[in-house]
Amino acid sequence: MATPVLTAAGMRAAEQAVIASGVPEYELMERAGAAAAEIIWRAGGLRDTLVLCGPGNNGGDGFVIARLLRARGVPVRVAALGDSRTSSAIQARAAWAGPVEAFNDAEPAAQLVDALFGTGLARELDDGIAAQLHDLVSMASHSYAIDLPSGVETDSGALLSPVPHFGMGIALGALKPAHLLFPAADRMTRLVCADIGIAANSSICRLAPPSVYAPGTEAHKYSRGLVAVVGGEMAGASLLASHAAARSGAGMVRRIAADAYIGGPDAIVTDFAKTATEVEHSLQDKRLAVVLVGPGLGRNKDAQARLDVVLKSGHPLVLDADALNILGEIGIAHLPQQAILTPHEAEFTRLFGQLPGSKIDRALDAARRSRCVVVYKGAGTVIAAPDGRAAVASHGSSWLSTAGTGDVLAGIVASRLAVMRDGFQAACEAVWLHGEAARRAGAAFIADDLIERLPEAIASRL
Ligand SMILES: NC(=O)C1=CN([C@@H]2O[C@H](COP(=O)(O)OP(=O)(O)OC[C@H]3O[C@@H](n4cnc5c(N)ncnc54)[C@H](OP(=O)(O)O)[C@@H]3O)[C@@H](O)[C@H]2O)[C@@H](O)CC1
Numbered sequence: 001m002a003t004p005v006l007t008a009a010g011m012r013a014a015e016q017a018v019i020a021s022g023v024p025e026y027e028l029m030e031r032a033g034a035a036a037a038e039i040i041w042r043a044g045g046l047r048d049t050l051v052l053c054g055p056g057n058n059g060g061d062g063f064v065i066a067r068l069l070r071a072r073g074v075p076v077r078v079a080a081l082g083d084s085r086t087s088s089a090i091q092a093r094a095a096w097a098g099p100v101e102a103f104n105d106a107e108p109a110a111q112l113v114d115a116l117f118g119t120g121l122a123r124e125l126d127d128g129i130a131a132q133l134h135d136l137v138s139m140a141s142h143s144y145a146i147d148l149p150s151g152v153e154t155d156s157g158a159l160l161s162p163v164p165h166f167g168m169g170i171a172l173g174a175l176k177p178a179h180l181l182f183p184a185a186d187r188m189t190r191l192v193c194a195d196i197g198i199a200a201n202s203s204i205c206r207l208a209p210p211s212v213y214a215p216g217t218e219a220h221k222y223s224r225g226l227v228a229v230v231g232g233e234m235a236g237a238s239l240l241a242s243h244a245a246a247r248s249g250a251g252m253v254r255r256i257a258a259d260a261y262i263g264g265p266d267a268i269v270t271d272f273a274k275t276a277t278e279v280e281h282s283l284q285d286k287r288l289a290v291v292l293v294g295p296g297l298g299r300n301k302d303a304q305a306r307l308d309v310v311l312k313s314g315h316p317l318v319l320d321a322d323a324l325n326i327l328g329e330i331g332i333a334h335l336p337q338q339a340i341l342t343p344h345e346a347e348f349t350r351l352f353g354q355l356p357g358s359k360i361d362r363a364l365d366a367a368r369r370s371r372c373v374v375v376y377k378g379a380g381t382v383i384a385a386p387d388g389r390a391a392v393a394s395h396g397s398s399w400l401s402t403a404g405t406g407d408v409l410a411g412i413v414a415s416r417l418a419v420m421r422d423g424f425q426a427a428c429e430a431v432w433l434h435g436e437a438a439r440r441a442g443a444a445f446i447a448d449d450l451i452e453r454l455p456e457a458i459a460s461r462l
C-alpha cells in the first residue's frame with residue numbers, strides 16, 4: 001500500500017481530528033513516544049543514551065522516550081533546551097523522574113536521540129545549537145531524529161540551518177515531505193514511520209512498488225501496445241529510448257527517425273522518415289498506442305516541424321528532452337491534454353518558470369497548468385497528475401546521474417502507458433522500475449546497463 005505524505009498543516013489537522021474524537025493530545029504524545037522508544041530499543045539495546053528535548057511537543061516526545069527507555073534498563077540522560085512550553089510537553093517532563101541537563105553543557109553518548117524540533121520548527125537554529133547538535137550526533141554510533149531532523153523544513157525538505165546525518169529518522173504518524181525530498185531526505189540513512197493511530201489521508205504518497213501483470217493468454221503485439229519513438233538526425237538517444245520501451249512490456253516498438261542507423265536490437269523496426277511529412281504519414285497508423293518524442297529530436301526548424309506533427313497526431317503522448325526544450329520556447333498552450341511530460345530541473349524551469357513552494361507543490365502546479373502528468377525528475381523525483389495526485393520517489397540511485405538515463409526513463413514511461421493507458425499509474429510504474437533497474441545495476445553503470453536490468457525489475461513485481 002502507498003504510504004501517505006502529510007504536510008505540517010495536514011498533520012495538525014489529522015491530529016485535531018483524533019483529539020476531537022476524544023483522544024487527549026497527551027495520549028498521542030505517549031503513543032508517539034512509545035512507538036519511537038520501541039524502535040530505538042530494538043536498534044540500540046542497552047547503549048548509553050542522551051535524549052535532547054526542545055521546548056515544544058517534539059521535546060515532549062523526547063521525555064516520554066527517555067522515561068520508557070529507562071524503564072527497560074537503558075542508561076538515559078536528558079538535556080533540554082529551556083523550559084517546556086506546551087501542556088503535553090510539561091506533563092511528559094513531569095513524568096520523567098531523572099535530572100535534566102542544560103543542552104549547551106550536554107556530554108556525548110553512544111546513542112543520541114534528537115527531540116529538539118519537529119513539525120513546529122519555525123526558523124533556523126541558532127549557530128550554537130546547530131553546532132552542538134552536530135557534534136553530539138557525530139560522536140554517537142547510533143542517532144535518531146524524532147519525527148524530523150532538527151533544522152529541516154517539514155514541507156519543502158530545505159535545510160534551514162546545517163543539519164547532521166542521522167542513522168535513522170523516525171516519522172511519527174505519517175511521512176512528511178521532508179522525509180522524501182532532498183536535501184533533507186539525505187540526512188537520514190534509514191527511515192521508519194511509526195503508527196500512532198492517526199488516519200493519514202492524503203493524495204500525496206511515497207512511490208510504492210507496483211504490481212505488474214503478465215500479458216493475458218489472448219495477448220498479441222498490438223494488444224500489448226505499439227509504441228512509436230520519433231527521433232531526429234542523431235540516433236543514440238532515440239535508440240536508447242526505443243530499446244528501453246521494448247524491454248518494458250510494450251508489444252512492439254517502432255523508431256521513426258531521420259538518421260540512417262540500422263543497428264540496435266532487431267526487434268525494433270526503424271521507419272526512415274526524412275521530413276515532417278513522412279513522420280506524419282508514419283503516425284497515421286491507427287494501431288499506435290503511444291508516441292514518445294524528444295530523445296534525439298534536436299532543436300532546429302526540422303525538429304520543430306516533427307514535434308508539430310506529433311502534437312497534432314491525436315495519439316497519447318510522452319514528451320521528453322528536446323520536445324520540452326522546444327515547448328519551453330513556443331509555450332505550453334500548444335500541449336495536448338493528458339500527455340506525460342518528463343522534465344529535469346532545467347527543462348521544468350524553461351517550461352513553467354520559477355514556481356513557488358516545495359518540489360511537490362511545483363510539480364502539482366505544473367500538472368494543473370499543463371493538464372498533463374508531470375514527472376519532475378532529479379533526486380526525489382515527483383510524479384504529479386492534474387487531479388491533485390502526487391507520488392514522491394525516494395529510492396533512486398545517485399549513479400543515475402549519467403548520460404542517457406533520462407532517455408531510458410522516457411522509453412519506460414511510453415511502454416508502461418502503452419500497456420496500461422492510465423498516465424499517472426504508468427509514470428509511477430516507470431519511475432519505480434527505472435529506480436529498481438538502477439539499484440540492480442549497482443555502481444558506475446551506463447544507460448545501456450539499465451535497459452538490461454529492466455526485465456528483472458519487472459519480474460520482481462509480477
Ligand atoms: N501532529 C501530531 O499528530 C503529533 C505530534 N507530535 C509531536 O509534536 C511535534 C510538533 O510539536 P510542536 O508543534 O509543539 O512543534 P516543535 O517541533 O516541538 O517546536 C515548536 C517549539 O519550538 C520553538 N521553535 C521553533 N523553531 C525554533 C528555533 N529555530 N529555535 C528555537 N525555538 C524554536 C517554538 O517556539 P516559537 O516559534 O513559538 O517561538 C515552539 O516552542 C511533532 O513533530 C511531533 O514530534 C506527537 O507528540 C504526537 C502526535
Ligand SMILES: [K+]
Nearest residue numbers: 114117146148
Ligand atoms: K527532531
